[in-house]
Amino acid sequence: MGKIDIENLNLYYGEFHALRGVSLSAPERGITALIGPSGCGKSSLLKTVNRLNDLSEGCRVEGRVLLDGEDVYGGGMDIYTLRRRVGMVFQKPNPFPMSIYDNVAFGPRSHGVRARSVLDGIVEESLRRAVIWDEVKDRLAGSALRLSGGQQQRLCIARALAVRPETLLMDEPTSALDPISTAKIEELASELKKAYTIIIVTHNMQQAARVSDRTAFFLLGEVVELGDTSRIFTAPRDKRTEDYITGRFG
Amino acid sequence: MRAVFLAAACVCILCVAAICLFLLVNGLPAFGKIGPLKFLSGSVWRPGSGAYGIAPMILGSLYVTAGAIALGAPLGVLTGVYLARFCPRRARAAGRAAVNLLAGVPSVVYGFFGLVVLVPAASAVFGGSGKSMLTASVLLGLMILPTVISVTETSVRAVPEACYEGALALGATHERAVFFAVLPAARPGVTAGIALGVGRAIGEATAVVMVAGNQPVIPSGPLRGLRTLTANIVLEMGYAADLHRGALAATAVTLFVFTLAVNVLLALGRGKRPA
Numbered sequence: 001m002g003k004i005d006i007e008n009l010n011l012y013y014g015e016f017h018a019l020r021g022v023s024l025s026a027p028e029r030g031i032t033a034l035i036g037p038s039g040c041g042k043s044s045l046l047k048t049v050n051r052l053n054d055l056s057e058g059c060r061v062e063g064r065v066l067l068d069g070e071d072v073y074g075g076g077m078d079i080y081t082l083r084r085r086v087g088m089v090f091q092k093p094n095p096f097p098m099s100i101y102d103n104v105a106f107g108p109r110s111h112g113v114r115a116r117s118v119l120d121g122i123v124e125e126s127l128r129r130a131v132i133w134d135e136v137k138d139r140l141a142g143s144a145l146r147l148s149g150g151q152q153q154r155l156c157i158a159r160a161l162a163v164r165p166e167t168l169l170m171d172e173p174t175s176a177l178d179p180i181s182t183a184k185i186e187e188l189a190s191e192l193k194k195a196y197t198i199i200i201v202t203h204n205m206q207q208a209a210r211v212s213d214r215t216a217f218f219l220l221g222e223v224v225e226l227g228d229t230s231r232i233f234t235a236p237r238d239k240r241t242e243d244y245i246t247g248r249f250g
Numbered sequence: 251m252r253a254v255f256l257a258a259a260c261v262c263i264l265c266v267a268a269i270c271l272f273l274l275v276n277g278l279p280a281f282g283k284i285g286p287l288k289f290l291s292g293s294v295w296r297p298g299s300g301a302y303g304i305a306p307m308i309l310g311s312l313y314v315t316a317g318a319i320a321l322g323a324p325l326g327v328l329t330g331v332y333l334a335r336f337c338p339r340r341a342r343a344a345g346r347a348a349v350n351l352l353a354g355v356p357s358v359v360y361g362f363f364g365l366v367v368l369v370p371a372a373s374a375v376f377g378g379s380g381k382s383m384l385t386a387s388v389l390l391g392l393m394i395l396p397t398v399i400s401v402t403e404t405s406v407r408a409v410p411e412a413c414y415e416g417a418l419a420l421g422a423t424h425e426r427a428v429f430f431a432v433l434p435a436a437r438p439g440v441t442a443g444i445a446l447g448v449g450r451a452i453g454e455a456t457a458v459v460m461v462a463g464n465q466p467v468i469p470s471g472p473l474r475g476l477r478t479l480t481a482n483i484v485l486e487m488g489y490a491a492d493l494h495r496g497a498l499a500a501t502a503v504t505l506f507v508f509t510l511a512v513n514v515l516l517a518l519g520r521g522k523r524p525a
């Protein structure tokens with residue numbers, strides 16, 4: 001059993017069958033990479049884990065998504081608690097138009113933390129973990145929108161860490177960034193996996209190979225192949241996986 | 251074709267220039283004759299005996315505008331946010347239609363509503379005639395609602411969904427995501443809407459004249475009557491002559507400067523949105 005277990009998941013947007021019988025397990029303190037061409041359902045899968053899909057009109061989910069063995073779609077789990085436990089980093093950095101400090105404090109404040117001294121501690125700790133503290137410690141009151149794209153993305157990671165999640169969902173977190181910023185985020189992901197369970201969606205094969213422990217290859221809403229990253233990239237069992245990772249299509 | 255557009259643009263610019271010119275030509279001499287300081291800070295307006303102080307009217311305009319914003323801005327912003335992010339789709343269309351209708355109601359109709367509903371109500375609750383700073387503020391607050399509501403709604407809806415989703419993903423409730431992530435992102439637009447409301451409130455004459463009492467004295471409290479700059483011009487222009495007429499034109503110049511200031515502040519605010 002992993003930290004996150006997805007069992008026979010089917011997802012529909014109205015009539016459209018976007019995920020077909022997906023089963024996947026993300027091991028604790030490891031990075032699981034989701035790869036596959038655009039539109040194959042990777043983002044949809046991430047959004048079922050923190051139930052952000054609830055926002056999409058006509059979206060229907062069958063099957064089970066388990067966090068520590070508990071079904072997130074079962075009645076027992078409070079959606080706000082779920083989202084606190086499962087952080088998300090988006091494709092395009094989306095800092096709020098407010099100060100760096102307020103960005104990081106947003107989550108804790110949403111969960112009732114008010115004391116300034118406690119918030120100060122959380123903000124510093126989160127920014128340190130996201131390896132951006134040194135760059136912003138002198139301008140915490142400055143607008144987050146004035147940071148560079150790479151800094152904004154690390155700020156968004158810090159913001160997600162501030163609610164002390166157990167897992168992180170990263171949806172192509174570097175696709176809008178330059179190579180140096182990308183390298184920093186990858187390094188950060190490798191560091192964070194010591195404490196968090198991470199699922200990362202990426203279009204970049206090298207990135208999947210570099211940072212992940214497990215890889216799942218998706219095609220048209222189905223998991224074609226799932227396994228240890230080193231094995232998938234050296235000895236793919238499915239012809240379609242081989243074609244994709246060698247760049248013959250996608 | 252190009253020439254047609256150019257001509258149209260020139261006519262517009264000429265009109266604006268002509269208005270400014272005639273305003274200044276008519277108003278500036280009175281400034282000189284009365285003395286600018288005496289005119290602006292004098293607290294007695296008695297044209298019959300040559301006293302031309304418009305301080306009561308300047309304060310009157312500022313008071314009712316501030317009152318209108320204090321009442322209309324929170325109500326309008328909350329309504330706009332409600333229409334954009336809380337109300338069911340079908341109710342939204344109805345709400346929007348109502349707001350547009352409200353925007354199209356002529357001032358004199360608002361004034362009539364104020365006269366037959368607000369003034370008697372104020373009189374019943376607070377005593378007196380009911381024509382007061384408070385009544386005028388409430389009425390103007392109502393009149394700026396459509397502007398504030400529709401500009402707020404538009405700016406809130408223009409905020410990228412990523413901002414809202416980012417807040418939800420942190421475990422925020424819908425309410426918190428809307429008010430503390432989306433609304434701040436819409437702030438430049440909302441501020442512009444409120445500034446438009448200020449412009450409308452300070453320039454409104456017809457409705458205000460009908461409910462404000464129009465005494466040209468500095469009001470000593472919100473239940474006292476007052477006279478605005480606009481009301482001063484509307485009430486007396488019909489029969490004024492010579493210096494009296496000039497003083498009214500100078501009142502118009504003063505009003506013009508106020509509206510200009512609102513516009514400049516608005517432009518400055520737009521220039522330095524956080525980016």
Ligand SMILES: Nc1ncnc2c1ncn2[C@@H]1O[C@H](COP(=O)(O)OP(=O)(O)O)[C@@H](O)[C@H]1O
Nearest residue numbers: 013018037038039040041042043044045056057
């Ligand atoms: N909210 C939605 N409503 C309808 N269809 C959607 C919605 N979101 C995604 N889809 C469709 O579902 C499929 C999978 O999309 P997505 O999960 O974004 O793929 P990926 O992240 O792998 O590129 C696509 O065909 C997309 O058009």
Ligand SMILES: [Mg+2]
Nearest residue numbers: 042043044171
């Ligand atoms: Mg995607």
